[in-house]
Amino acid sequence: MTLPDGGQSPDALRSGTGGGSWDGERSGRGLSEREPFDLLVTGGRVIDPASGRDEIAAVGIRAGSIAYVGPVPDRAAAYSRRTIDATGQVVAPGFIDLHSHAQTISGGRLQALDGVTTALELEGGALPVADHYRYAEDQGRVINFGMSASWSSARMCVLDQAPAVRPQDDPRFRLPLAMFDQFQNGPRWQSAADDAQESKIVGLVERQIAAGAIGIGVLQGYAPGSRLSEQHLLGRLAEQVGQPLFVHARSMAPAGPGNAVDAAHELIDTAELTGAHVHLCHLNSTSGRRADRVTTDWATAQRSGLRLTAEAYPFHAGSTVIGAAFLDPEVLARDGISTRSVIYLATGERVADADRLLELRETDPGALCILETFDLDDPQQLALLLTAVTFGDAAIASDAMPLTYTGPAPRSGTDHSERALAALTGDVWPLPDGLIAHLRTSGCFARALRWLVRDLGVLDLVEVIRRCTILPATILAAAAPAMQRKGRLSVGADADLTIFDPDRVQPAGDYTRLAPSIGFSHVIVAGTPVVDGGDLVPDAFPGRAIRGSAG
Structure with a gap:
């Protein structure tokens, strides 16, 4: 018997169908020197929000x-x-990141050093999906990986006749996000399509x-001219195949029509009209100064029975391509955001004025930039950010970005x-530097473990771990069967673990200096350490593909 969240019932575990002995799990009986474990983690504080174990x-x-x-x-x-002695440390399920564009070996290594064992490209997605899976596997x-179907790339193909290039054929297209970057300046894809x-x-x-x-990645905010009818068609498809929509909402404007x-x-409305599961990506950045109202209305709709989920990341600034529709100088002015809130990563410069921003959008539209959306020194804006980050059952998801080279x-x-x-x-x-x-x-x-727990105390340690493990696993349990074995520490679950010092863990680096996090001593993927004693294991590649149930 399988529980609604994908776990195993006590009866199944007692009978052995769940992959182990229930009595052995609960009492310690069943240990055998004749069949030793590959790895035994001892002495740590085992926190498993799925079962309540602490x-x-x-x-x-x-x-x-x-x-x-x-x-x-x-x-x-x-x-x-x-044997790994985890005395004085927390042993938790490996963190699951629903929103990572850093789908490279380097990106996976940095995320592993941040406690992540599964990182999925769900907001942007990929096209052609089968080739991107095959490329990553080869x-x-x-760490474990997976991706959604890219709606934006499909629009580029249909409306601008952009080619869907296989990553195996052109190094410029190795990232799932690359097609979006390469054809950002297409003349039609951001506009309305006909029937x-x-x-x-x-x-x-x-x-x-x-x-x-795994589901459909809908970058609605990058194609604001698309018709609502198209979103409803996507919703009906999603409901039909049992997959979610992962949506970057159409607008982050604080006021005016279409806010x-x-x-x-x-x-x-799309969830109500189509029955689809709709997941709102980075609630903090797209809700912005309206986070209080957005979260209130989202929670009300959830209580009515609609299949709505959300995620957020604990930062006051986002990152995107400088050619994004919502970074047009006129749109920024309407949203009350200065061009100096935009940092062009290639040079580290704050964009001085509208003319410079227009120049960068014309000459380098796919370049990555930082966009500051909250002022942490303003108590009201800090409160709005925390309203989004601590909202209900919002998962912690990074929106990790690919690396950018800024050297000579x-x-x-x-x-x-x-x-x-x-x-x-x-x-x-x-x-390298x-x-x-x-x-x-x-x-x-x-940062979630340090800032939200230690610095601010707005969430406790167990709750943050829940938002990084069983909560994202449950969001995807129906869409991707492999997720039913992740996000939990129970017999039969996948051996994805994160071990860290809760008093020491913290991010390093800043927006101008890249550095891995501190405090994660061991990160284990499918039983294989990829971080061992705080150091990356450079020849470990145990990550497995996570695919949607319709594939």
Whole structure:
């Protein structure tokens, strides 16, 4: 019997159908020196929000799965090929990131050092999905990965005749997000489509779901001219195939027609009219100064029975491409945001004025930038940010970004700059200087543990772990069957674990300096340590593909 959240019932575990002995898990009986664990973690504070467990215990791993959770045995070494002493640390399920654009080896390594064991590209998605999965599997991944079907890429193909290039065929298209970057300046894809074009767009999306995509990534805020009828077609498709819509809402404007509240209501209406599961991406950045109203209305709609979920990241600034529709100088002025709130990562400059912003949008539209949306020194704005980040059942999700190279132009030969460029999509470690990304790429989960728990005390440790583990796993339980074995520390679950010092964990670096988080001593993926003693294991590639149920 499977529980609604994808876990195993006590009866199933007692009978052995759940992958282990219930009595052995609860009492410690069933340990055997004849069949040792591959790895036994002992002495740590085991926190498993899925089961309510919060106690000093041991976790035994065998063949990539959790085989034991219970009292620490007296002779631990006798029961395991390797033992990790986690005394004084927290042992938690591996963190699950629903929103990561950093789908590279380097991105996975930085996220592993931030406690992440599964990172999914669900907001932007990919196209062609099957080829992106195959490329990632052939190249190898440090942590588990997966992606949605990209609606924006489908629009580019249909409306601007953009080619859907396989990552195997062109290094510029190795990232799922690359098609979005390459064709950002297309003349039509951000505008309304007619009935026939909408049908072609949705048909192309449907084929990606059949190829294994987890839901549909809908970058509505980047194509604000698209018709509501198209969103409803996507919703009907999503409901039909049992997959969610992962949506960047149409507007973040604080006032006027089509503001952030209107954008949220549009999504609520889509869920009500189509029956689809609608997931609101980065609630903090798209709700902005209207976070109080958006969260109130979203919660009301959830209580009415609509399938609505959400996520947020604990930062006051976001990151996107500088050519995004909502970074048009006129739109920024309407939203009450100065151009100096935009930081162009290639040079580190704050954009001085509208003329400079227009120049950058014309010459380098796919370049990454930082957008400051909240002033942490303003108590009212801080309160609004925390309203979004601590909202109800909002998962913690990073919106991790790909690395950007800011160093000197490469010279011939294998010099430093060429090595740095190779690190953007290849296997290079340690990372050279000259690379940068939004701090959420390397420190989102460490910041949640430090800022929300230790510094502000607005959430307790168990609650933050819940929002990083079983909550995102439950959001995806119906859409991606593999998620039913993740986000939990119970017999039969996948052996994805994160071990950290709760008093020491914190992000490092800032918006101008890239550095991994501090305080994660071990991160284990499918039973294999990828972070060991606080150091990355450079030859570990145990990450597995997570596919949607329709694929």
